[in-house]
Amino acid sequence: MENFQFNSNTQIFFGKGQISNLPNEIKKYGKKVLLVYGGGSIKKIGLYDTVINLLKDFEIHELNGVKPNPKIESVREGVKLCREHSIEVVLAVGGGSVIDCAKIISAATFCKEDAWDMIKKSIKTETALPIITVLTLSATGSEYDAGAIIANKSENEKLGYESELIRPKTSILDPEYTFTVSAYQTAAGSVDIISHILEQYFVPYSPFLADKLCEAVLKTVIKYLPKAIENPKDYEARGQLMWASSIADNGILSLGSRITAFSCHGIEHELNGYYDTTHGVGLAIITIRWMRYILNEKANEEILKRFANYGINVWDIDSNLEKLEISKKSIDLTEKFFKSLGIPMSLTELGIGEEHFEEMASNSVKYGFLEYAFVPLDKNDVIKILKMCL
Amino acid sequence: MENFQFNSNTQIFFGKGQISNLPNEIKKYGKKVLLVYGGGSIKKIGLYDTVINLLKDFEIHELNGVKPNPKIESVREGVKLCREHSIEVVLAVGGGSVIDCAKIISAATFCKEDAWDMIKKSIKTETALPIITVLTLSATGSEYDAGAIIANKSENEKLGYESELIRPKTSILDPEYTFTVSAYQTAAGSVDIISHILEQYFVPYSPFLADKLCEAVLKTVIKYLPKAIENPKDYEARGQLMWASSIADNGILSLGSRITAFSCHGIEHELNGYYDTTHGVGLAIITIRWMRYILNEKANEEILKRFANYGINVWDIDSNLEKLEISKKSIDLTEKFFKSLGIPMSLTELGIGEEHFEEMASNSVKYGFLEYAFVPLDKNDVIKILKMCL
Structure with missing residues (x-):
């Protein structure tokens, strides 16, 4: 066997109704939340409303429209929001693209260089905002790992970034949120x-x-x-x-x-x-x-x-x-x-x-x-x- | 599927030579270490010397002679040492019995009642010393879980205790340490x-x-x-x-x-x-x-x-x-x-x-x-x- 190091320290809540744990999990890190999501699917299934209702006592800022093969432009927009509003927690509600986008936002917020440069030059993250995810698609595993992949259309590239600091603190996995996936x-x-x-x-x-x-x-x-x-x-x-x-x-x-x-x-x-x-x-x-x-x-x-x-x-x-x-x-x-x-x-x-x-x-x-x-x-x-x- | 919550946040170092990570891992928590071990087997295989050499800069106190089906008396002795010497980290070098004993010591040090009462009445741990383990027997899995089991011969009982606070912070697993197990x-x-x-x-x-x-x-x-x-x-x-x-x-x-x-x-x-x-x-x-x-x-x-x-x-x-x-x-x-x-x-x-x-x-x-x-x-x-x- 090869030597290895391993620490999988994401708090997992799996199953029906586990979303009720969201406020307590976010509260550990702060009140100011960047909510990252994709198109309208989380609105269609009522999850958006559920989250907003649960987080009545938090200050929510939104980054929506994150696309599949998430784009560096979304990351940059998210970084701007985090800096402007002194965001304390990034909440990703969606699939792997949304989570990956949130991960890079959380690290790039503290990076002096542009987010794409951080990825391309593998600039080591010194600090990152805590990330919490609510998963709506069974695919990438981003909810339980320490990596993210972002596309840059202007350079025709899609590159990965790894850091223990972008591993989600908490992931909520309710299979019911995937019932409407085509x-x-x-x-x-x-x-x-x-x-x-x-x-x-x-x-x-x-x-x-x-x-x-x-x-x-x-x-x-x-x-x-x-x-x-x-x-x-x-x-x-x-x-x-x-x-x-x-x-x-x-x-x-x-x-x-x-x-x-x-x-x-x-x-x-x-x-x-x-x-x-x-x-x-x-x-x-x-x-x-x-x-x-x-x-x-x-x-x-x-x-x-x-x-x-x-x-x-x-x-x-x-x-x-x-x-x-x-x-x-x-x-x-x-x-x-x-x-x-x-x-x-x-x-x-x-x-x-x-x-x-x-x-x-x-x-x-x-x-x-x-x-x-x-x-x-x-x-x-x-x-x-x-x-x-x- | 049933709902579940899971967080397996022990830092694992697996393989040959991983013991070299020990000083850095202990340093995160302090300088005063209670070294818990069993009979002479860790001395026979040279592991005791390795550990002592690696920890030259630390203040080491020892609790040895922990027996299989670890006894409450060993726990009480360990608790006494932790209190007397203001121990900051408990280091268990051995198999499941040694690790279980270390786990209960780490919690009972802060319990107002006797360690056996803590176990028997399932008194919730409010705080516990951080635990680091070096495994020498493949058996109980205690190096990677949040439970411990202790025997009390005077009451003819062997009871378990569970707490997230007694989950090891770090476990070093080197298969070579099991070469001499009969x-x-x-x-x-x-x-x-x-x-x-x-x-x-x-x-x-x-x-x-x-x-x-x-x-x-x-x-x-x-x-x-x-x-x-x-x-x-x-x-x-x-x-x-x-x-x-x-x-x-x-x-x-x-x-x-x-x-x-x-x-x-x-x-x-x-x-x-x-x-x-x-x-x-x-x-x-x-x-x-x-x-x-x-x-x-x-x-x-x-x-x-x-x-x-x-x-x-x-x-x-x-x-x-x-x-x-x-x-x-x-x-x-x-x-x-x-x-x-x-x-x-x-x-x-x-x-x-x-x-x-x-x-x-x-x-x-x-x-x-x-x-x-x-x-x-x-x-x-x-x-x-x-x-x-x-």
Whole structure:
């Protein structure tokens, strides 16, 4: 096992009615709150009103309109509000984009440089506003981790930022808030969960325990995602997806593993630098091609073993078959599963051509550290994978 | 899924050489340290010297000789030292008994009543000294949870105490410190891990995700325990057991489950009130009989389903067999596994007769809440189970 350090100190409130804890949790940090949210969905489901009613005794300032693949412009607006109103707590009500935006706001408020420079130059946060989240989409796991990803359209980039200081102090996870999430977004969100786990599973080394924990969550998502799509108000299904999303990206599943790069995320983020694709949809398209690309005639025993484990333990493929056959079947089953969810499975379907593949490939290798991945990828490899996605 | 609250905010340092973080971690809380440890084992492996050398700049007071099934007398001695020397941090170097003793010392130092009264009357802790642990035995999970269990021989009792304030601030887990643990203690420790998971698995309700996480850790322990016994310096095996022990009892595996009682622990703790049995050995003996007792002719579909899941997913029993057959086989395989580890499988072998079964049964129902367990148990049930253990 590899050495590791771990501290997952977000206070989680999971389940129906847990929103009632919000005032007490915010009170710990202050009275002046920046409420960050996206479009109108939290108003449609009544959550906005619930929050406003609960926080009658607080001074609320609002940053709304945060978009998927959250934009640096929203961050800058939030930073301005925090400084102007001496905000004491940032409250994110929404999905991963809203939470990521809130995280960067909370750190950049104290940064002397512009928020984008802070991200791009990885300027270390010395202090940050406390963040509290109310989750409305099971996907990124941002509610339970210490990272955030922001897009900058003017530079065609989407970059990540990490700091223990931006880990949410408290996250409220009520599966009922995801009842109205569309089938498409539910599927895309769950592909993000699956991808987070696959990125931790296809690695140079992982302890057996980590593999088993990863497989446990993968099987859960594969079992409950179709149920949540079929019956959007299935609390059990929504609940299992929600908790799966939270533990899929905070590291707990793969402690002791040697993880060198998140290959598919590395490529997909570059796609998001140029296009507003839904993150999970981009991941579904890329993941299948990445799998087929690395399972080539040069695939060594270690790669075959990984795929075979995945096929046997996640997709219940007969372990008596040849490893290569199991491996190929495991990719076929993954693709079939994604297709069954109604996810478009090519970039062409999304209206994306190869115009920017060169730059995207360069940047993904650079920012995604893909040369050090489980199967190292250079620029040409990434271009080939992207072409397979057309 | 059931509602839950969760915050696992212990800073974990896992792996070789992580002890070097000790001075910095202690420094956060002060200079005056109570070092709590057991017999001579930490001296034999050189860990005592390492710690003392690292803490040259600190004022160290020592409480040694903490016994397995830690006694209230050790706690009282520790409390006295903490008060006399205005201790600022409690450092536990050892296994679960040492850590549990340190936890109660840290809380009882500020309690106006005697430490045993604090436990017995569940007097809420208002403050506690920060606790740092260095683990030397993979077993109880105390290094990563908020509970402690203490024995009082004069009252023939062993009782638990819970408080967020006694959750360790930092735990250092270096699998090398377990290289010299005997085969017997390694096996007993792992039975404790297994039992912690079974107590979370045989419950009135658990989400699929929780079941899968529990099965993941069970399979890991079953795979690596024989390896650790065969080759005590197998770092990989020791490492997986160590991390398994830490996550097996802090709740993360079963969040969203409805857990009503830890049946076998409830009975075993009473055994420890009268006898100094090794906790894990007592658990092995009781667990098998408890399983056979609840899998009787009255066992309903829910009980059969639990056992069948356990048999199929943990012991790889053919899922095409009848549920009852799978269930019985799962118990047989569990027993065979325990026996293969060289664990004595009856109370008679431990020199224990039925003299105290009446009181033990009464107390276990009372303190273990066994009337509310997955399969509710009254005093007579417990007596019958204990008699099966002879």
